[in-house]
Amino acid sequence: MYEERPSRLTGAVVWRRTPEDPAARPVLPDGCMDLLFSEGRLLVAGPDTRAHVPEGPPRAWAGLRFFPGTAPALLGVPAGELRDARVELTDLWPAARARRLRDRVAAAPEPATALEEAALHLAAGSGDPDPLLRRLVRCLDAGHPVAATAAGLGLGERALHRRCLTAFGYGPKTLARILRLQRALALARSGVPYAETAARTGYADQPHLARDVRQLAGRTLGELLGGQGPSGDGPPLGQRT
Template sequence: MYEERASRLAGAVVWSHGGSGDAARPVLPDGCMDLLWNEGRLLVAGPDTRAYVPEGAAGRWAGVRFFPGTAPAYLGVPAHELRDRRVELTDLWPAAEVRRLTGRIDAAADPVTALEVVALERAAGAGPPDPRLREVVAALRAGRSVAAAADGLGLGARQLHRRSLAAFGYGPKTLARVLRLQRALALARDGVPFAETAARSGFADQAHLARDVRELAGMPLSELLAGAP
């Protein structure tokens, strides 16, 4: 069973599941990166540009889903290096440190909270991410254009693109597309008709919405909603 809650780390979400039926459900692009624990393993899920279907994901899982753009500052790696990848944390941090942290989480009465504490400690030691990244996310979530978002921050198009690659794993246009998909899914899950969902989310029409959902989620919107938790 999948469960999630707000984290004590600003903007982050802490989640867990038992790895049965949830393991087969596709993970959709959302602009985020996750720190993952899976019974003796620590991994990092990079930013996705398409649906990711977990394979061999049995057992208990816990995750900290970082607010978009913040994980690279905490994990110490540019987001574009992990785009569409799941990597062992030992590929990013010293192996001895990862073994120590893994053992600590494995031995904890509540591995979910223990993983969250690891994320909090890492964030405290790394310092805060660039606050302008949150402004980028807020502008694009609100449906503003990439050009308007750049102008609002006083950045040129190339500057914003370079910062976006490092923070989000892809350019601002891709981030805007991913966040638009998330807006549409939220509306559709609330029962808003697809044509109205398309209009309110910023798509040209319902056909445009359908194409984007197929490309990013790998299935039609009706099928995606039928399998939603």
């Protein structure tokens, strides 16, 4: 079973998963990064460019999913270094600091809430988040072209690309493609026909949507929507925003 709630950290989501469902569900790209806890391990899930299928038997997870682009400033690691990876926090932080946080989370009655408290503490010490990044995500998620988005933000395309690599782990075109996938999944899940879903989310046609889903998710749209449910270390398909 998977459950989530909005976090007190702006834009973030607190979630937990219990291992009743034996099937490993793919975690799809969504522009986010997560701080994860399971069985005494504290990890960071970097930004995905392809579906991630968890390995091993089902187990309980707790997590905090950061709004796209916000985790690197809080965790002190450029997103590009964690692309398509799940990394122990001890590999990113000084070992003693990472162990202290791991021990606090392990001892907490609700590990997911302890992760949220830790992130709030980090945010309090790091200053205000970069408002440009949030504007960027909203523009691309609305389907605005990358060039127009860069101009609207007062940046050249190269400068925008550099900012995106640090904050998201990939360039703005990849981010736009991933956000479009999530919009399409949400529409298709709500019952919108595939052809209409493609048109409303900016694909050239339904085959274009089908190719993009296959490339990013490794499955067909029908396979994804026919197998909705909680993933191995995160939320139900397409529910990571």
